[in-house]
Amino acid sequence: MDKLQAMATFVRIVEAQSFSKAAETLSMPRSSVTTMIKRLERHLGTALLRRSTRTLSLTDAGERYYASCRAILSGIAQAENELATDATTPRGRVRADMPGVIGRALVLPRLREFAQRFPDIELVLGLSDRPADLIYDGIDCVIRSGILADSTLIARRLGQLRWITCASPRYLKEHGEPETVAALGAHQTVNYISNATGRPLDWRFNVEGDNLAMTMQSRLAVNETDAYLQCGLEGLGLIQLSEFVAAPYLQTGRLKEILASARCSPVPISIVYPSGRNSSAATKVFVEWITAIFEQNDLGWGEKSA
Known part of the structure; x- marks a missing residue:
């Protein structure tokens, strides 16, 4: 009955x-x-x-x-x-997680706009390079980069990451500029430690059409994007990071791109959230808002792999 x-x-x-x-x-x-x-x-x-x-x-x-x-x-x-009513006037809490550099450079400056458009949505942002688990951490959506594993979640493509290898003028003056990928072995590098694996991320290049993933030897490694960038600016070694993150420093001359001809293939960046029937109206409008921001700015950055 x-x-x-x-x-x-x-x-x-x-x-x-x-x-x-x-x-x-x-x-x-x-x-x-x-x-x-x-x-x-x-x-x-x-x-x-x-x-x-x-x-x-x-x-x-x-x-x-x-x-x-x-x-x-x-x-x-x-x-x-x-x-x-929520379908037309979304309300409730949305918990979103994203790399800190995305939150600080792209999302935080636009939060006033979001609050004005959706006054009934409470937004809780996690800004960290630590990969979040939607189910375990109780998060509604996350921004991730790299090729995503198959799952029951929806992954909406936001753009792609373009990684470049950089050095400060100070470093290049002291150590010279490598002309080939093979010459990197004679240089100092700063490694980025993945918060997901605890190991340094590979450096990626494309040499004569072949994609290469190289494990770099380094005396210095960090696990946070801003710290990684600062190491490069201080001349502590070569770094490999997103073109967007590096762009302001390339324009001012504080960083210089090296090995431009060996840039690796772009890496996708996506926002991941539950399927429609398990996702609230508030989460859906937040996803649409984030997607629009990326479309307007043609941006993408984050860790080299998900």
Whole structure:
């Protein structure tokens, strides 16, 4: 027996004061309505209605049950109405996680705009290079780079990362500039430690059409993007990072790109979130907002792999 349907049918009978009228409004045969109420009374172990050929009235138990059913059905209707309202006026909390450099350079400067457009959404941002787990960490969406593993989650492409190898003028003055990828072995490099694996990320190049992944020997390694960039600016070694992150420093001359002819192939960047039926309206509008920001700026950056 569908208890919710039985409760709704019982309430309709009481309000219509007739099995026949209730059956008509519910588009059900009268016999089905009668059978449903009999099963409900048998399940509850008590009579709910007093029936005669001309009258229909509630028993004491029926009156109490009717009041409870009205309250339950009203609560369900209210919950559904609120969700329907959310579809046009999204509300609620959205927890999003992204690399810190994305949050600071792209998202935080636009938060006032988001708050004005969606005043009923509470936004909780995690800014970290540590990869987040949507299910374990209770997060609604994350921005990830690299090729994503197959899963039940939706991955929406935001753009692609273009990685370049850089050095500061100070470093190049002291150590010279490598002319080939093979010459890197004679240079100092700064490695980036992946928060996912605890190991240095490979350096990636494309040499004569072949993609190369190289493990670089280094006396210095960090696990945070801003710290990694600072190491390069201080002349502590060669670094490999996103073109967008490096762009302002390339323009001012604080960094110089090297081995430009050996740039690796671009890496995709995506926003990942649950499938439509498991994703709130608020999460969906946040995803659309983030997607629009990337389209407007033609940007992409993050770790070299997901």
